[in-house]
Amino acid sequence: MSIKYNDFVIRFANVNGSGSASANGMFAKALFRMGIPVATRNIFPSNIQGLPTWFEVRVSEKGYLGRREGVDIMVAMNAETLVEDVASISPGGYLLYDNSKPLAKALKRDDIHEIAIPISSMMLPEFTDPKQRSLFKNIAYLGALAGLLNIEFDVITGMVSTQYKGKDALIQPNIRSLELGRDYALNYLNAPLPLQVRRSEAVGERIMIDGNDAAGLGSVYGGATVCAWYPITPSTSVAESFENHSNVLRIDKETGQKKFAFLQVEDELAAIGVVIGAAWNGARSFTATSGPGISLMSEFLGLAYFAEIPAVIWDIQRSGPSTGMPTRTQQGDLIGAAYASHGDTKHPLLFPSTPKECFDFAAKALDLADRLQTPIMVLSDLELGMNDNLSEPFEWDDSRRYDRGKVLSAKDLDEVEIFGRYLDVDGDGIGYRTYPGTHPEKGAFFTRGTSRDEFAVYTESGEVYQRNMERLQKKWQTARTLVPAAQIVDKSQSVGVLYYGTTALPMPEALDNLTQNGIHMDTCRVRAFPFGEEVEQFIASHDLIFVAEQNRDGQMRTLLINELQTNPSKLISVLYYAGLSISADTITDQISDYYIENKLSRVTEVQS
């Protein structure tokens, strides 16, 4: 039988709170350390202990990081979900289970391979404490997998030693459990399997990190000094990352005091209020939330838009509406975020696709907020935020200076003849601001959400109000030129696909699949709203554009139609919103089906 290397999907079915996360994480990390590209997905319930949870690892020598349908190896450790877990295995796949209790006859399948290991029985003589017995079961199946898949054993034992450094008493039982599992596989099972791993160069320089951790670190590098937040899945780890990194990187060497303020507040209203108050007073500040938080923050977002105060908001999207599926991913907040608040409001949005982009956009968003004097929302999602992803390593140019935007110092104020907070001196729609307390005589003004004139004086003049609204529109045009441009691959095809955020993850694989089907497309990965000139041109220069995204209503498509006056018949939605991340198969199938239904011509390779 031929051996297939570094190309499979393995899924671990566990019980939430049973200590499986650590073993599963070590599995993925071991492969990553062998240089093999992996993508991890944690499918977890809104629960602390007891409900089913799954951990999926996509292993791909080709570097495909998106989700793929089908499971090649199922590690079934949850009796409650056994029926659906067995059913989800692809034909020819493997079921690894604990046969301390025999598998029910009804669950037997002819088209899969069973790998039975008496894990519980093996643990009985080893550990007297039932809690330990249960915990080390996870480590034992990890050991068995090492034997079955040919994972380099010292990579795993090396990780155990690092992980439990200082808690040496834990090292030995971990190693023992690993060996028990591995030896069982080697002695009693047909190990290694025809599905195997082997050391590779494919990872290269890349690192493995989740997007939220990257966002928190990027906010440290970007100079944020105030973080106010309210806990909400899946955004909480953005704030926690900022605090953790700051506690190492932002401590004054002499006094031990903190060069940042980190405040968990009473709700999302307070979180955005603190951010706006801090930014008004000249500190770079941000918050992290998810859809329900954006709903709550809407009034304040309108104030910051109208009074022109910087703010950075990370929205780690989850499935809505309302509480929706709070531990499942989605790209469902685009319209709500873009036009958050009453009246004519709109806000720039950034769409990161990788942890590296989360890091970069964290700093970029702080610059943009100061430059544009308006809230900037970064729309990540649970898929990117909470799962370990392969990422290009982070980079920082030490000559880079923060762009604090148009701020007048006391010296500047002495030199200017007139100061009007909302005067459009430069013609880009952006006025000059001052921080409170700058100058004894000049530059003080009153910030308000009510209408005011160019000198920040309250007015109810319709003409002055309208002039101000038009200036804000001019500022919006300036924003188009400053936000990150779309990444476009244009080989003069007549059809294109437009996507953003985590829909980028399965795209290389989907495009390869489609090419094999004779469908060739140009690509446009949108990275920000408002859309730049390049997005407008991409749409204009293609006859048909598929817009792939993860929501029901085609929200990106709506924004394109609304903002660029695109003919709706030109934009075809490719949608997925069932809670997991969109797969390459979904994209491939929906686009292929459209070609078939509409009898579009495909390019067939000329055989030479």
Place this chain on the structure above:
Amino acid sequence: MTFVAKPKVHHPKLPVNEIGLTRRDYEGSVSTLCAGCGHDSVSAAIVQACAELSLPPHRFAKVSGIGCSSKTPSYFLNKSHGFNSVHGRMPSVMTGSNLANRDLIGVGVSGDGDSASIGFGQFAHIVRRRINMLYLVDNNGTYGLTKGQFSATNDKGSTSKKGVPNLYEPIDLVSSALQIGASFVARSFSGDKKQLVPLIKAALMHKGMAFIDVISPCVAFNNHSGSTKSYEFVRDHIHNVMDADLIMAHKEVTADYAEGSREDVAMPDGSTLQLYKVDADYDPYDRVGALNYVQRMQEKGEVVTGLLYVDPNAVECHDIMDTVSQPLNELTEADLCPGSDTLEALNQRYR
């Protein structure tokens, strides 16, 4: 507060304070509130207090929410920045402002609707976080801008202008502030400048959360005979327990109160907090006792005023958080950005 626009120039013989400024330097723009509004008296008291303390008039951060009270930061200290934010949310904006620059003097002005109804949550949380500020509520028990609805501080049984009684229990912000963690709690009356100005001075120089509830009658909607927030009712039911004043470090301690009732409290910054007992049995350092006293008197329909509680050694939010003494908004790349070498080491950690 300046009801009628005054010319920019002023009389050369106007008295100047220690930093060479007159009271005019602490004023704001023309008030648009009703003639006789208690809030204008409060603004005037703030102007007088700041001028007498010789504080630099541009070093304040004035923050408010929405409502008549929240308009008033326009009417004092126009050399400082002000922020009229959204309804009930002054506390969060002030918190952010204070985190960004701890050196500015925070003055938050709110109303009873702003702090006891829509913003009751934010009021409670800024008090428990102990932000270093003066939190002043212009309390008139009514919604003026929407024409006279009851607010949450309106006493049960007190009537509207049309004679309809309020059916619900009142929220007493003073009791809440005492319970939740304010380290300076006072109540006063907009019609009693002699008491109010020194209280504002003491509150401004208090390090920590200083809360003052100022009963400030609404002449348009809540100054009739059935109201318990009218000038007449408050004057008849006021019970003063403790006057207080703040004397700066280098100033001679003088007072026009009766000798023997005065207690001088040394403050951490070198200034002196002077307390004058009006009610001989009252103990302003006993938080629980203060809470009891205020509640008991409220049951009798009496409005307790004066300095109700003070902790001269209070901590504030920056002490709790242990932030650097330099304002965070002054930190630069050199302070904030760990640089590329550190980042490369971090990359290695994620491999």
